[in-house]
Amino acid sequence: MTTQQTLDERYGRTRSERARVVLWTVVGAVAVAAVGLLSWATIANTVDAVDAVATGYQVEDARTVTLDFQLTAPVGSQIVCVLEADDTDHGIVGWKVVQLPASGTHTQAYSETIPTVAEATTGLVNNCWVS
Missing domain, CATH: 2.60.40 (Immunoglobulin-like)
Structure with a gap:
């Protein structure tokens, strides 16, 4: 066992499964929003291209x-x-x-x-x- 794991176990600093799910949900939502924004910007710039x-x-x-x-x-x-x-x-x-x-x-x-x-x-x- 590493020192970090020993300290986490001793002081109760373990990450819950729920925290991981929330973190990845937020990361996924931000990624989807970023892709949507970039797609919209690309289309908006080419619609009136001359x-x-x-x-x-x-x-x-x-x-x-x-x-x-x-x-x-x-x-x-x-x-x-x-x-x-x-x-x-x-x-x-x-x-x-x-x-x-x-x-x-x-x-x-x-x-x-x-x-x-x-x-x-x-x-x-x-x-x-x-x-």
């Missing part, structure tokens, strides 16, 4: 870039996107906020013209979200 990919751009002149992009979003949701035009040093020389109407399909292709303050070398989609 994915935008720039599919091409054309530098029209020193003050204009046309950006083609594809948007995947929830059906029936209005979307807001921030588009930008960058120069050779990756500085932003133009940007535009566009509001796109609700669509009946998940994926749509768009083309937008971005005004610039200097000649741009690229156009890209900065961010999109459900409005």
